[in-house]
Each structure stands twice: as C-alpha cells, then as structure tokens.
Amino acid sequence: MVPVIITAALVGAELTKQQTPHLPVTPDEIAQAARLSVDAGASIVHLHVRDDHGRPTNDAERFREVIEGIRRACPIPPIIQVSTGGAVGDSAESRLQPLAAGPEMASLDVGSVNFGDEVFCNPRPLVRRLAEEQKRLGIKPEIEVFDLSHLETGLRLMEEGLVLRPAHFQFVMGVALAATEENLQLLVSRLPEGATWTVAGIGRHQFPMAELALQWGGHVRVGLEDNIYLAKGVLAQGSHELVQKAVALAERFGRLVASVTEARKILCLA
Numbered sequence: 001m002v003p004v005i006i007t008a009a010l011v012g013a014e015l016t017k018q019q020t021p022h023l024p025v026t027p028d029e030i031a032q033a034a035r036l037s038v039d040a041g042a043s044i045v046h047l048h049v050r051d052d053h054g055r056p057t058n059d060a061e062r063f064r065e066v067i068e069g070i071r072r073a074c075p076i077p078p079i080i081q082v083s084t085g086g087a088v089g090d091s092a093e094s095r096l097q098p099l100a101a102g103p104e105m106a107s108l109d110v111g112s113v114n115f116g117d118e119v120f121c122n123p124r125p126l127v128r129r130l131a132e133e134q135k136r137l138g139i140k141p142e143i144e145v146f147d148l149s150h151l152e153t154g155l156r157l158m159e160e161g162l163v164l165r166p167a168h169f170q171f172v173m174g175v176a177l178a179a180t181e182e183n184l185q186l187l188v189s190r191l192p193e194g195a196t197w198t199v200a201g202i203g204r205h206q207f208p209m210a211e212l213a214l215q216w217g218g219h220v221r222v223g224l225e226d227n228i229y230l231a232k233g234v235l236a237q238g239s240h241e242l243v244q245k246a247v248a249l250a251e252r253f254g255r256l257v258a259s260v261t262e263a264r265k266i267l268c269l270a
C-alpha cells in the first residue's frame, strides 16, 4: 500500500479557546503547532486562520503571514491546504481570498449541509467559482464530501473539467453522514479511477475512521479542528498528539507514513 498521508487540521473556524486552551490562534501559535505536527508525521496542514481577536477570518494578508510563519518554522515545510470553506455564513468573495496567499492545495466544499444548528451553504455557482479559481491558480482541490450527493457533484466537476484528474477526495464522517464502516465503504466504492481519498472522522469518530482508512489504503486527517480529545475525557495538548496517535496506528496496520515529498508525489502536485 502507498504510504499514508497525514493531514493536520490545526485551527478550524468554530473552535474556541474556551473549549480547549490548546487551540492555536495567533500566527506564532499556528506556526508552532504546524512545526510540532510536521515533526510528528503530518505532511499536509489544513489551514484556517484567526484575526487579532481570535475570530475566524479569510483575510488573504493574514493567511500569507501564517503561511510564511509555518514555512519559516518547519525545516521541511508541509503542503499547505487553505480552507475555502471558512466559517458558516462567510460570503463568496471572502472565501476566495485564501487562494491568493500561495497555497499548494485548498479545500473545495461542493454541497450544502446542516452544520450543527446552522446550514453550511455551498450553492453550485459558488462551488464553480471556487473550483475555477483553484484551477486558474494551479491549486489542487481537496473535494470535501460531507454527504453522498457531494461525491456526485465532485464527479460532475471532474466531467466538466473544473477539477483535474487525479482528483483528491475528503470524506467527512460524523457531520451529516453517520461515521459507519458501511457508509465509508459506499463512498470509497464510488470513487473514480485513479482518485486518492482521505477521511476526517469528527469527534469520537476520528480514530475509528482513521483505522478503516489505514486498512483500506486511504489517507487520514486528524487535528483539533475535528476532535479535541486524545482519549475519552483527555484533551489533546495540541494537534501533534493526535498526529502521533495516527502514526502509531499506521505502524499497527503496516502503513508507512508519507514524507512531504512522498505526499506531493502521491497527490501528483506539481
């Protein structure tokens, strides 16, 4: 099996310091969190950033500052994947901004979904716009699949040439779709030829989903954005502890952990 690419989702847009004091919010804290996660085995950093008050922002300048900080802090800089999902309710204009900060990858949310008590809106025209801009800038999208219909939309974007092959999919389990083995199996079975995939299990589903991905040749996302606990009732001291746990699981299932160079090759990044 190919080495497993571990993505560290360090910040998110919804999490607060009240929920976990280990959440990085300043550019320095985020750079340090990235360094620890990359040292632990992550090759991709999925990135949201915060303003000076710790609130989520899509400001291109703040993204640039944080990305530079991460690249400076890491002897071997990771692949930076900016979020174009932002926070629930962010405008299209705002969600396009992180693409200007020079990332190699970006998330591409392709369908609307209930998100807690809110709705994460991704109407088709917005999705097309985000996909077009990523293609224009040579940024590889990660198609975010919160629901089965999102996979269908991803396939359509590929047919339309808005997402180039080989496409990369992220299965987000436990927000809309229940985080079950059957659901993950169904999603994997619908992937197009040559596609790569990774799984983000939310909350307590993080590691059960990671275990399946490790056994089935998929890749894994962990990090505080999705789950703040290392074990029941034990807060992770940072995303790096969750990366360490994923690395230990990879060893258990006989998967090597991809270096940054290997991850670039697996994902066919330029």
Ligand code: KMH
Binding pocket: 012, 013, 014, 083, 084, 085, 086, 087, 088, 107, 108, 109, 115, 120, 144
């Ligand atoms: N914060 C969520 C509403 C992404 O990064 O693309 C969207 C999200 C997905 O986190």
Ligand code: ZN
Binding pocket: 009, 012, 013, 046, 048, 083, 085, 107, 225
């Ligand atoms: Zn995100």
